[in-house]
Amino acid sequence: MKNFFLLFERWTTLAALLGACAMLAVAATLGMFQIITRFVLEQPAEWTEVLIRFSLIWMVFLAIPAAFRQGAMVSVDVLYRWSPPRVRRVLDYVVALAALALIGVIVWFGWDYAKRGGVQSMAGLESVSMFWAYVAMPVGGVFSAIGILGNLMDPQRLELENAQ
Structure with a gap:
C-alpha cells in the first residue's frame, strides 16, 4: 500500500510540476506578445496582462507540491538536527500535521472563493x-496534501542537506 501511494504521489507531483512549467511558459510567451503589441505595433493587447497574472497564480499553486515533497516545509532545522531519531520522527508528524492543516484551510476557503467568484468575469476577457x-487554490492544495503525505511516508530533507 505504501509503495502504491508513493508511486501515485510521484505521478501527481510530476503532473503538477509539469503544469507549473507550462504555466510559466504561457506567462513568458504572453509577456513577449504583450511587449511586441504594445511597443512595436503600438496596439496593446490588454487581455494578456490578465492571463499572465492568472497563469502565474496557477504556476505557484502547482509548484508548491514539489517543494512539499522535497521536505521544504516550515520546520525548526536546529531542533531537528540536534534531536535523536525518535524525536525527529515526532517532529516529522508535527510539521506534516501543521502543513496539512494549512493546506486544508486553503482548499476549503479556496473552493468557497472559487464558487463565489464564478459569477464574476475576468477583466478584458468577459466571456x-x-x-x-480562483480554483487554482484548491487544486494546488489537493496536490500539496498528496506531496505532504508522500514526504511523511518517505522523508526527503533536501533543504537541510543544501542549507549552509
Missing part, C-alpha cells in the same frame, strides 16, 4: 469566469 482563476 471567461473568474472561477478558473
Whole structure:
C-alpha cells in the first residue's frame, strides 16, 4: 500500500510540476506578445496582462507540491538536527500535521472563493469566469496534501542537506 501511494504521489507531483512549467511558459510567451503589441505595433493587447497574472497564480499553486515533497516545509532545522531519531520522527508528524492543516484551510476557503467568484468575469476577457482563476487554490492544495503525505511516508530533507 505504501509503495502504491508513493508511486501515485510521484505521478501527481510530476503532473503538477509539469503544469507549473507550462504555466510559466504561457506567462513568458504572453509577456513577449504583450511587449511586441504594445511597443512595436503600438496596439496593446490588454487581455494578456490578465492571463499572465492568472497563469502565474496557477504556476505557484502547482509548484508548491514539489517543494512539499522535497521536505521544504516550515520546520525548526536546529531542533531537528540536534534531536535523536525518535524525536525527529515526532517532529516529522508535527510539521506534516501543521502543513496539512494549512493546506486544508486553503482548499476549503479556496473552493468557497472559487464558487463565489464564478459569477464574476475576468477583466478584458468577459466571456471567461473568474472561477478558473480562483480554483487554482484548491487544486494546488489537493496536490500539496498528496506531496505532504508522500514526504511523511518517505522523508526527503533536501533543504537541510543544501542549507549552509
